[in-house]
Amino acid sequence: xxxxxxxATKTAAxxxxxxxHEQITQANYxxxxxxxxxxxxxxxxxxxxxxxxxxxxxxDLVTPDSPTQRVGVTPVGQxxxxxxxxxxLSLDNAxxxxxxxxxxxxxxxxxxxxxxxxxxxxxxxxGLAVSFRYEGGxxxxxxxxxxxxxxxxxxxxxxxxxxxxxxxxxxxPELLEVRGEVFMTIAGFKAMNAQALERGEKTFVNPRNTAxxxxxxxxxRQTANKPLDVFFYxxxxxxxxxxxxxxxEALEQLRAWGLKVSPLVEVVQGASGCxxxxxxxxxxxxxxxxxxxxxxxxxNSYAQQRELGFVSRAPRWAIAHKFPAHEENTVVKDVxxxxxxxxxxxxxxxxxxxxxxxxxxxxxxxxxxxxVERKDVxxxxxxxxxxxxxxxxxxVKVIVERRPEGAKKIKLPTKCPVCKSDVEKVADEAVARCTxxxxxxxxxxxxxxxxxxxxxxxxxxxxxxxxxxxxxxxxVHTPADLFKLTVAQLAELDRMGEKSAAKLVEAMQASKKTTxxxxxxxxxxxxxxxxxxxALASHFGQLGPLIEASEEAIQEVADVGPVVAAHVxxxxxxKHNREVIEALRExxxxxxxxxxxxxxxxxxLAGKTFVITGTLDSMSxxxxxxxxxxxxxxVSGSVSKKTSYVIVGAEPxxxxxxAQELGVEVLDEKGFLQLLG
DNA sequence: GATCCTCGAGTTCT
DNA sequence: CTCGAGGATC
Numbered sequence: 001x002x003x004x005x006x007x008a009t010k011t012a013a014x015x016x017x018x019x020x021h022e023q024i025t026q027a028n029y030x031x032x033x034x035x036x037x038x039x040x041x042x043x044x045x046x047x048x049x050x051x052x053x054x055x056x057x058x059x060d061l062v063t064p065d066s067p068t069q070r071v072g073v074t075p076v077g078q079x080x081x082x083x084x085x086x087x088x089l090s091l092d093n094a095x096x097x098x099x100x101x102x103x104x105x106x107x108x109x110x111x112x113x114x115x116x117x118x119x120x121x122x123x124x125x126x127g128l129a130v131s132f133r134y135e136g137g138x139x140x141x142x143x144x145x146x147x148x149x150x151x152x153x154x155x156x157x158x159x160x161x162x163x164x165x166x167x168x169x170x171x172x173p174e175l176l177e178v179r180g181e182v183f184m185t186i187a188g189f190k191a192m193n194a195q196a197l198e199r200g201e202k203t204f205v206n207p208r209n210t211a212x213x214x215x216x217x218x219x220x221r222q223t224a225n226k227p228l229d230v231f232f233y234x235x236x237x238x239x240x241x242x243x244x245x246x247x248x249e250a251l252e253q254l255r256a257w258g259l260k261v262s263p264l265v266e267v268v269q270g271a272s273g274c275x276x277x278x279x280x281x282x283x284x285x286x287x288x289x290x291x292x293x294x295x296x297x298x299x300n301s302y303a304q305q306r307e308l309g310f311v312s313r314a315p316r317w318a319i320a321h322k323f324p325a326h327e328e329n330t331v332v333k334d335v336x337x338x339x340x341x342x343x344x345x346x347x348x349x350x351x352x353x354x355x356x357x358x359x360x361x362x363x364x365x366x367x368x369x370x371x372v373e374r375k376d377v378x379x380x381x382x383x384x385x386x387x388x389x390x391x392x393x394x395x396v397k398v399i400v401e402r403r404p405e406g407a408k409k410i411k412l413p414t415k416c417p418v419c420k421s422d423v424e425k426v427a428d429e430a431v432a433r434c435t436x437x438x439x440x441x442x443x444x445x446x447x448x449x450x451x452x453x454x455x456x457x458x459x460x461x462x463x464x465x466x467x468x469x470x471x472x473x474x475x476v477h478t479p480a481d482l483f484k485l486t487v488a489q490l491a492e493l494d495r496m497g498e499k500s501a502a503k504l505v506e507a508m509q510a511s512k513k514t515t516x517x518x519x520x521x522x523x524x525x526x527x528x529x530x531x532x533x534x535a536l537a538s539h540f541g542q543l544g545p546l547i548e549a550s551e552e553a554i555q556e557v558a559d560v561g562p563v564v565a566a567h568v569x570x571x572x573x574x575k576h577n578r579e580v581i582e583a584l585r586e587x588x589x590x591x592x593x594x595x596x597x598x599x600x601x602x603x604x605l606a607g608k609t610f611v612i613t614g615t616l617d618s619m620s621x622x623x624x625x626x627x628x629x630x631x632x633x634x635v636s637g638s639v640s641k642k643t644s645y646v647i648v649g650a651e652p653x654x655x656x657x658x659a660q661e662l663g664v665e666v667l668d669e670k671g672f673l674q675l676l677g
Numbered sequence: 678g679a680t681c682c683t684c685g686a687g688t689t690c691t
Numbered sequence: 692c693t694c695g696a697g698g699a700t701c
Contacts, residue, residue, distance in 0.1 A: 338687090338688095340686070340687065341686085341687095342685095342686075342687095344686075344687075346686095346687065346688080348688085359689085359690055359691075360690085361689075361690080362689095363688085363689070363690095364688090364689085365687070365688050365689085367687080367688090367693085367694070367695095368694090368695090370695095371694090387689090392687095392688055392689055392690095392692060392693080393688090393689065393690095394692095394693090429695090429696085430694080430695060430696090431686090431695085526685095527684085527685065527686095527696095527697075528685085529684060529685045529686080530684085530685090531683080531684060531685085532684075532685085559683080559684080559697090559698065559699085560697095560698085561697060561698045561699085562697095562698095563696090563697060563698085564697070564698085636682090636683065636684085637683075637684075637685095638682080638683065638684090640681075640682055640683080641681095641682095642681095642682070642683095
């Protein structure tokens with residue numbers, strides 16, 4: 001039987017409580033500090049429940065450092081200020097190699113006679129700096145950094161962080177103040193947000209803010225269920241311990257006392273050693289379980305640190321070398337509306353240019369008006385801009401506290417900004433559209449661009465700039481006009497010589513030989529993308545029957561319902577569209593007869609669905625897709641449980657994770673090539 | 678009618 | 692890549 005009930009005598013109970021404290025603390029240490037669990041979850045729960053049961057029977061056996069007290073019980077009224085006994089320093093920043101070389105040179109100049117300096121290097125975590133006071137090995141106080149001189153008492157919350165020991169191991173000194181960074185893992189952050197979303201609560205912006213917010217909670221019960229973690233990185237006030245000669249040695253001792261130190265700490269030599277470490281961490285950065293915003297270098301010898309001293313509140317012996325940030329603040333200068341090929345009006349924020357994630361960003365899409373209202377972005381607002389893992393900049397949120405007096409709300413225009421036609425917004429739909437159709441130059445330009453694009457007609461060399469000129473100069477109205485352009489005409493245009501013009505004409509000639517599926521896609525029929533175009537092509541086999549088909553007949557096609565069928569039917573009913581198609585055919589646009597579906601659906605990979613993520617070595621993703629289709633397989637963009645295989649190349653995206661969650665079979669490039677035969 | 682699966686459309690910068 | 696919405700399925 002389990003020992004849920006308390007021992008009969010108090011003496012027995014006291015002895016058992018001692019044992020349980022020890023066992024639970026040991027299990028916590030192995031799990032949270034060493035990251036090497038030796039106790040099963042069930043076993044751990046049994047120990048904790050037994051302790052709770054005894055404490056319920058004998059309340060005076062509850063001590064402040066009991067593992068049960070970690071859960072956090074009573075909220076505090078407000079956070080109490082704490083004066084740091086030794087100030088918590090801020091660090092100078094280096095933003096490039098030159099800054100770092102200068103730092104190393106200054107250090108060497110001040111330390112006369114030292115040729116090469118030894119540095120302790122460690123990742124700089126994106127979290128919250130906290131000071132921890134241990135007296136006689138027992139945690140008595142934890143305080144935030146605050147302004148460096150005064151912080152706030154957050155002991156009640158810090159007790160709930162399992163990686164922070166309540167009691168140090170071995171023989172700790174009389175007094176030990178250590179500094180560490182409290183942070184949240186990315187996975188923990190995501191899981192937390194997913195839960196919040198499920199419960200309909202508001203989500204958090206990033207792990208850093210969430211960690212900072214959690215630690216400054218008044219109610220420790222709110223902190224207890226947050227996945228917080230900690231790394232210790234320096235020593236403050238000490239009594240009863242003679243510091244070793246080097247910082248790296250001090251960190252070793254912290255480890256021995258059961259304080260979690262980053263496993264990535266290294267000792268490096270000179271500026272070149274620092275830069276190599278920076279490089280290595282930069283490569284590791286995307287694979288780490290937590291966010292880091294740079295690395296920190298500290299002169300390793302304490303004697304040298306003392307010799308170097310401080311400038312105001314920053315030490316001369318340490319520097320933070322920052323990575324390009326994933327997130328930055330910037331100001332929304334204006335919001336303009338772009339018109340897409342279907343007439344969709346997209347609000348785009350024009351931003352004060354800002355360097356984020358390695359590039360300068362000056363535009364960010366706001367998708368649609370629903371999004372604008374949800375985020376309540378106004379012109380003049382300061383916003384948080386993200387470019388996480390992803391490439392596309394995203395406005396995460398508005399910093400409302402920094403909204404200026406005259407911040408202007410964003411209004412959907414009633415007329416198209418390009419052609420002045422009415423703007424139409426169907427209720428319950430997110431997008432608003434310009435009703436100008438092909439009369440609108442913006443829509444005409446965008447449809448021509450789509451027509452020429454790689455996955456459609458694939459006219460190499462016909463880009464935005466050229467199309468703008470051709471449309472503005474009224475030389476091209478429909479796609480068919482493109483093929484009528486002469487070398488002489490093209491050579492007239494800006495940035496075009498005889499040679500490029502000849503090349504472009506040649507490219508257009510080559511593009512005339514195409515496939516029915518590409519051609520249908522190029523026409524830009526609403527709701528007909530690549531997949532639907534391919535389905536239509538293989539169902540009808542030729543263009544003629546499709547043009548004449550009734551709505552009902554079109555609905556026969558797999559994955560085509562009433563809405564899409566109506567769009568397709570309507571498109572071919574338009575006299576203008578028929579004329580354009582006719583003209584294109586006359587210009588020599590042609591394709592081989594298409595195999596009907598029945599014939600295409602045999603092959604080695606028939607009935608299998610593939611999703612590709614990451615970069616493949618031996619071929620592009622498009623090629624891989626073509627090979628799969630050629631063997632009768634299907635390629636899809638998103639992973640579901642109907643997916644047969646997920647093919648993973650180098651640097652895969654979130655699809656790999658999804659595949660693992662759903663238990664979908666994952667193939668590496670080698671396995672994929674084998675499957676292809 | 679609800680839910681899941683896909684597809685389409687739009688977007689950034691070098 | 693992400694969001695929104697059409698289509699299929701139960």
